[in-house]
Amino acid sequence: xxxxxxxxxxxxxxxxxxxxxxxxxxxxxxxxxxxxxxxxxxxxxxxxxxxxxxxxxxxxxxxxxxxxxxxxxxxxxxxxxxxxxxxxxxxxxxxxxxxxxxxxxxxxxxxxxxxxxxx
Amino acid sequence: xxxxxxxxxxxxxxxxxxxxxxxxxxxxxxxxxxxxxxxxxxxxxxxxxxxxxxxxxxxxxxxxxxxxxxxxxxxxxxxxxxxxxxxxxxxxxxxxxxxxxxxxxxxxxxxxxxxxxxxxxxxxxxxxxxxxxxxxxxxxxxxxxxxxxxxxxxxxxxxxxxxxxxxxxxxxxxxxxxxxxxxxxxxxxxxxxxx
Numbered sequence: 001x002x003x004x005x006x007x008x009x010x011x012x013x014x015x016x017x018x019x020x021x022x023x024x025x026x027x028x029x030x031x032x033x034x035x036x037x038x039x040x041x042x043x044x045x046x047x048x049x050x051x052x053x054x055x056x057x058x059x060x061x062x063x064x065x066x067x068x069x070x071x072x073x074x075x076x077x078x079x080x081x082x083x084x085x086x087x088x089x090x091x092x093x094x095x096x097x098x099x100x101x102x103x104x105x106x107x108x109x110x111x112x113x114x115x116x117x118x119x
Numbered sequence: 120x121x122x123x124x125x126x127x128x129x130x131x132x133x134x135x136x137x138x139x140x141x142x143x144x145x146x147x148x149x150x151x152x153x154x155x156x157x158x159x160x161x162x163x164x165x166x167x168x169x170x171x172x173x174x175x176x177x178x179x180x181x182x183x184x185x186x187x188x189x190x191x192x193x194x195x196x197x198x199x200x201x202x203x204x205x206x207x208x209x210x211x212x213x214x215x216x217x218x219x220x221x222x223x224x225x226x227x228x229x230x231x232x233x234x235x236x237x238x239x240x241x242x243x244x245x246x247x248x249x250x251x252x253x254x255x256x257x258x259x260x261x262x263x264x265x266x267x268x269x270x271x272x273x274x275x276x277x278x279x280x281x282x283x284x285x286x287x288x289x290x291x292x293x294x295x296x297x298x299x300x301x302x303x304x305x306x307x308x309x310x311x312x313x314x
Contacts, residue, residue, distance in 0.1 A: 002217040009224045020231045024157065024239055051163045051241055060240065061177055090308065092249070 041109025044102045048094065049110075057114040062091065070115040081107045140278050143271040143286075151264025154234075158243030158256065168236045176240075178313040180233045181305040187229050188298045190222045191291050197222070198287055227266070234259065255300035258293050265290045
């Protein structure tokens with residue numbers, strides 16, 4: 001009885017493996033929202049931030065950047081740049097990965113293009 | 120003389136490596152490398168996927184991985200009993216072998232939504248200075264490679280007796296590493312229980 005159940009479950013498992021591989025083979029929607037904005041800041045964002053903050057900055061592992069909370073927490077550009085540079089908790093220290101220009105560009109992109117959407 | 124006997128066997132000819140052993144190892148290596156390559160070339164979407172009734176995909180993954188670790192402990196226990204390495208229970212229940220298969224199948228099914236999010240949403244972390252993520256990425260690929268090797272090996276009775284327990288041990292050890300670099304990190308760094 002148990003053997004029959006396990007045999008059938010293994011067939012289900014095999015089907016689910018095939019389904020998962022099929023879903024993985026579909027390209028991810030990386031080129032949406034933020035990624036389609038033609039700016040250097042957006043490029044830096046796509047290359048470094050989407051993994052945690054989502055393709056459109058809507059959040060994922062990291063918090064949403066489009067909710068408007070970012071502008072409340074970091075009142076100006078310098079404060080945002082300092083946070084991105086130094087990191088905190090799970091937020092990596094980007095000063096060791098990006099140039100000051102890149103951090104400035106992505107700061108402008110996040111503040112002007114993403115955070116401002118949240119009102 | 121004794122050295123020759125040990126290394127080359129009684130006939131003096133080198134002991135051939137069984138072809139099925141190579142096949143099982145090659146299948147596992149192909150899966151591990153395939154997962155790593157996919158995770159590297161695919162643009163991570165950064166999006167949440169399945170979370171069921173949990174607060175986030177990460178919380179879901181942390182608890183599923185913990186469940187899988189529990190099932191893996193059960194697998195270890197049942198395997199040790201089936202191979203006669205432990206004597207508990209004294210009389211082996213008839214269903215123990217099937218229970219071992221069942222838990223292994225549930226492990227495979229349970230990990231699918233987890234690996235889907237890992238590969239599709241996060242990708243492979245190539246930065247070795249990000250020790251946790253890099254280690255987790257490597258172990259994740261090795262886990263599926265070893266898992267496939269074990270599945271192939273378990274159905275082949277011509278393999279050396281040491282092969283299956285060894286691969287099973289690798290699967291278990293790698294899984295512990297995966298849990299430590301994901302669930303344990305989440306529970307100790309982000310939140311616990313984090314439902």
